[in-house]
Amino acid sequence: MSHSRWKTLRERKLAAGFTESEDVAEARRKIRLSMALAKAVYDRRTELGLTQTELAGRAGLTQAKVSRMEGSDTVPTLPLLAKLAEALDATLNISLENDDTQVSFTGHRTNAA
Numbered sequence: 001m002s003h004s005r006w007k008t009l010r011e012r013k014l015a016a017g018f019t020e021s022e023d024v025a026e027a028r029r030k031i032r033l034s035m036a037l038a039k040a041v042y043d044r045r046t047e048l049g050l051t052q053t054e055l056a057g058r059a060g061l062t063q064a065k066v067s068r069m070e071g072s073d074t075v076p077t078l079p080l081l082a083k084l085a086e087a088l089d090a091t092l093n094i095s096l097e098n099d100d101t102q103v104s105f106t107g108h109r110t111n112a113a
Contacts, residue, residue, distance in 0.1 A: 029099070034072040036103040037094075042070045044088045044105040059087035 014020075020028070045055050045066075052066040059066070060083060068074040069084075076084070085092040090105035 029101075031072070032099075033096075033101050033103070034075065036101050037076070038070050038072040040092075040103040040105055041066075041084065041088075044090055044107070045070075047107075048088065055087055059083045 045052070050058075052070070053063045055061075056063045056066045061080075065074070069076060081092055085105065088105050088107075089109065090107045093102070093104045093106060095102040
């Protein structure tokens with residue numbers, strides 16, 4: 001079954017009056033936040049043209065730790081997020097509005113040649 005079909009099935013159940021338990025809804029929110037952070041790290045790293053190993057070296061982490069963050073497999077601490085933002089030469093922006101979670105890095109300077 002494709003991912004898009006799962007989503008359609010879930011949406012059909014919700015439209016028919018099915019409600020998720022609070023535990024499932026909370027798990028879904030956590031996953032969305034983790035995935036938003038993973039995408040923001042990946043996007044900024046690739047924007048800078050860095051490999052995971054290069055980013056890890058800049059941040060004092062291992063390549064495996066960077067990989068886990070980009071794969072949504074870890075929940076980083078605030079000090080780790082601060083290191084990451086510094087290594088990515090950016091400010092980390094997180095907006096938590098109900099179901100509209102947004103995570104992004106705003107670069108401190110451009111890579112203009």
